[in-house]
Amino acid sequence: MEIVILILALLLIALVLLQSGKAEGGRSPFSGATDSLFANRKERGGELFITRLTYAMGFVFFLLCFLVSL
Numbered sequence: 001m002e003i004v005i006l007i008l009a010l011l012l013i014a015l016v017l018l019q020s021g022k023a024e025g026g027r028s029p030f031s032g033a034t035d036s037l038f039a040n041r042k043e044r045g046g047e048l049f050i051t052r053l054t055y056a057m058g059f060v061f062f063l064l065c066f067l068v069s070l
Contacts, residue, residue, distance in 0.1 A: 001068055008061050015054045020047060 043051055 001064070005061065005064050005068065008057060008064065012054065012057050012061060015050060015057065018050055019054065
């Protein structure tokens with residue numbers, strides 16, 4: 001069971017690194033960047049799939065860790 005948790009943790013790390021940065025708008029007041037053109041863009045296609053897969057794998061990871069701790 002611990003090996004499954006380890007593999008799932010590594011996959012979660014990879015998925016999080018694949019996601020595009022959603023907090024990029026917070027730096028513009030400090031750096032003077034004006035990249036607000038894509039600020040209110042919705043996720044579509046591959047981005048939406050990766051986000052939903054990350055949520056699902058995070059939930060499974062939480063459940064597995066909870067079950068191992070019992």
